[in-house]
Amino acid sequence: MEDKKLTMYHLYKEMLNNYMQSKSEHTLYSAQQFSKEMLEKDMSPEEVVSLHKSVITELVNDPSGELLDSFDLLLEVMIGYGLAHREHLSLRDRQRQLDSELNVAARMQQSLLPNNKIEVEAVDFGVKSVPAGKMSGDYYHYFVDEHGNIGAAVADVIGKGVPAAMCMSMIKYAMDSLPEQRLQPAALLENLNRVVARNIDDDMFITMVYGSYDSKKHQFHFASAGHEPCLYYSADTDDFHELKTKGLVLGVSSKVRYEEYVRDLNPGDFIVLLSDGVTECRINGEFIEMKHIKQIIRKYKHLSAQQMVDQVYSELEKIQEFQLRDDFTLLILRRNV
Amino acid sequence: MQVHTHVEITSEWGIVAARQAGRKLAREVGFGSVDQARITTAISELARNIYLYANKGQIKIEELADAGKRGIKITAVDNGPGIKDVRRVMEDGFTTSGGLGAGLPGVKRLMDEFIIDSELNNGTKISAIKWLR
Ligand SMILES: Nc1ncnc2c1ncn2[C@@H]1O[C@H](COP(=O)(O)OP(=O)(O)OP(=O)(O)O)[C@@H](O)[C@H]1O
Ligand SMILES: [Mg+2]
Numbered sequence: 442m443e444d445k446k447l448t449m450y451h452l453y454k455e456m457l458n459n460y461m462q463s464k465s466e467h468t469l470y471s472a473q474q475f476s477k478e479m480l481e482k483d484m485s486p487e488e489v490v491s492l493h494k495s496v497i498t499e500l501v502n503d504p505s506g507e508l509l510d511s512f513d514l515l516l517e518v519m520i521g522y523g524l525a526h527r528e529h530l531s532l533r534d535r536q537r538q539l540d541s542e543l544n545v546a547a548r549m550q551q552s553l554l555p556n557n558k559i560e561v562e563a564v565d566f567g568v569k570s571v572p573a574g575k576m577s578g579d580y581y582h583y584f585v586d587e588h589g590n591i592g593a594a595v596a597d598v599i600g601k602g603v604p605a606a607m608c609m610s611m612i613k614y615a616m617d618s619l620p621e622q623r624l625q626p627a628a629l630l631e632n633l634n635r636v637v638a639r640n641i642d643d644d645m646f647i648t649m650v651y652g653s654y655d656s657k658k659h660q661f662h663f664a665s666a667g668h669e670p671c672l673y674y675s676a677d678t679d680d681f682h683e684l685k686t687k688g689l690v691l692g693v694s695s696k697v698r699y700e701e702y703v704r705d706l707n708p709g710d711f712i713v714l715l716s717d718g719v720t721e722c723r724i725n726g727e728f729i730e731m732k733h734i735k736q737i738i739r740k741y742k743h744l745s746a747q748q749m750v751d752q753v754y755s756e757l758e759k760i761q762e763f764q765l766r767d768d769f770t771l772l773i774l775r776r777n778v
Numbered sequence: 779m780q781v782h783t784h785v786e787i788t789s790e791w792g793i794v795a796a797r798q799a800g801r802k803l804a805r806e807v808g809f810g811s812v813d814q815a816r817i818t819t820a821i822s823e824l825a826r827n828i829y830l831y832a833n834k835g836q837i838k839i840e841e842l843a844d845a846g847k848r849g850i851k852i853t854a855v856d857n858g859p860g861i862k863d864v865r866r867v868m869e870d871g872f873t874t875s876g877g878l879g880a881g882l883p884g885v886k887r888l889m890d891e892f893i894i895d896s897e898l899n900n901g902t903k904i905s906a907i908k909w910l911r
Contacts, residue, residue: 491812516811520819524884528870535870 445482454496461500485523490516543603547575550606553613555582561589563656565711565777567746569754570770578605579716579768580612584623589656592623595714595770596649597668599690604645611640612647626651626664627701630688634666638695647691650714652774659706659776664699666691669717672735674742676709681735684712711746711775713738718767722757729757746773781806782840785825787856788833793825796837800852803839807850808910816888817850817908823885824854824904832858832902842907849890849909857901864896 456475460468479489494512498504559566570581578598585591596612598605615636622629629651637647650671652663663671667690670683688699704712722729734753741752750771758765781803785796800821804814821837828835835856842849861867870883882904886892889906896902 487812487815491810494811513811517815517818520815520888521880524819524880524887527887528883531870 449479449482449484450492450496453492454500457493457496458500485526486519487516487523490519543575546603546606547572550576550609553610554580555584559583559585559591561585561591561656563589563659563777564591564654565746565775566591566593566773567748567750568770568772569750570768571754571765572768573718573765574602576603576606577768578602578609579718579770580609581714581770581772582613582616583772586624590624591654591656591774592651593654593714593772593774594649594651595668595716595772596647597716597718597768597770599646599648601768608641608645608647612637612649624653624655624662625701626653626662627699630664630666630691630699631697634689634691634697634699635695637692641692645692649691650686652712652714654706654774661704661706661712661774662701663704664688664701666697666699669715669720672713672715672738673704674711674713674738675707677707679739681738683731706776708776708778711742711773714770714772714774716768716770718765718769719757719771721767722761722769723766724760729760746775749773782838785837785839787825787828787835787837790829792837793822793829796821796825796839800837800839800850803841804850807841807848809850809908813908817852820885820888820906820908821852823880823882824852824906827882828854828856828858832856835901842909847909849907851905851907852889853903853905855901855903860898860900860902861894861896862898864894868894
């Protein structure tokens with residue numbers, strides 16, 4: 442402790458002496474480097490003032506008493522800056538700790554998502570989900586049964602960050618507890634809605650679209666709880682259609698009925714499920730137009746479903762200058778043959 | 779013989795008087811100018827809190843000599859409204875001054891030891907010690 446002070450004292454004295462003789466930029470540069478060292482050694486501003494005062498007292502012959510006294514006032518003023526500096530350090534530590542806790546939580550959240558690959562001859566499947574922050578308020582789910590039928594969902598918790606993410610884990614476990622309805626979109630949403638209505642705060646809402654693909658009949662059945670409409674792409678006409686649905690968001694009332702819709706798919710046709718992080722993507726402050734999103738998707742339609750969602754994401758990320766405002770989820774399911 | 783001083787805090791004058799007494803004793807005990815200023819700032823913050831939140835109270839300042847160690851102890855006592863949630867008040871960034879490092883967490887940082895004892899509707903007692911190194 443004392444040693445450190447002594448070294449600093451000598452270094453500072455030499456520097457100040459140099460400066461008073463040469464007034465050189467070189468010495469000022471050393472002073473700038475020195476300040477880093479002082480910060481590293483946890484020297485507070487008031488200690489720096491005190492150091493300066495004692496060094497100058499020694500260096501200058503007969504310094505003016507008034508001038509020296511003025512440093513006492515400066516020292517007193519610097520106490521406040523020293524405190525602010527200390528607080529900054531402690532807040533920085535706390536921030537680091539929170540960050541690392543959040544990283545653990547984010548990894549846990551990631552582990553709630555399915556990670557098996559869908560390998561079904563009839564279907565080409567891809568999904569891309571990227572949180573705006575560390576935790577996501579978007580959720581997706583998919584599963585394949587032994588006949589190659591697929592269930593897939595995208596959900597969006599209104600709200601962001603940790604509360605939304607915690608809510609998402611409830612959705613996951615609620616869905617796991619409903620295995621019989623996994624291929625019955627409307628029934629699944631009705632049951633899920635009951636669980637959600639019982640378990641979440643009134644000011645939280647979840648939108649979800651659930652679809653199931655019948656690999657024999659090549660039909661896509663779907664139902665929606667207030668979610669962004671899915672897109673249907675027809676390979677024949679090279680056109681997109683928004684699949685309009687009715688259905689209340691999850692959690693508002695425990696008795697809600699959901700309507701189920703169906704769409705036949707021809708080879709090459711695909712269905713796009715998305716979250717509002719895709720449609721509410723902003724370019725220069727303005728929402729991207731649906732037309733534009735369709736164009737981007739169409740541009741990559743020759744690729745596999747997974748490459749498509751990856752490419753669409755990269756492109757939207759680029760036009761938003763790499764600043765994601767909302768969680769982004771895009772899922773594509775295409776009929777192969 | 780150990781010195782101690784009481785200063786009544788009933789106005790801003792009291793705050794200045796407590797600072798003065800604290801600085802004087804700190805100097806006598808042998809603290810350097812940086813620590814003198816720190817101790818004085820701690821006294822200031824405690825006295826200001828008494829003045830602002832309890833209207834009146836006392837600051838006691840005493841010299842400590844314990845197993846060869848020397849130091850200074852400040853005790854702030856009042857019978858004011860007390861502090862509802864001490865834990866929160868001790869969090870960085872909570873003060874009404876908006877996280878400039880001052881306030882009670884600042885006092886704790888300026889000193890070596892810090893004890894706070896507060897009962898709602900019954901007053902507050904805060905002691906803080908700084909040891910001479
Ligand atoms: N002696 C006291 N009696 C009652 N309440 C107190 C007392 N001292 C502090 N408090 C309460 O604790 C809070 C925090 O005090 P602290 O001194 O840390 O910050 P502050 O006074 O709000 O802001 P500043 O940074 O300007 O000091 C005060 O806002 C007040 O509500
Ligand atoms: Mg205060």
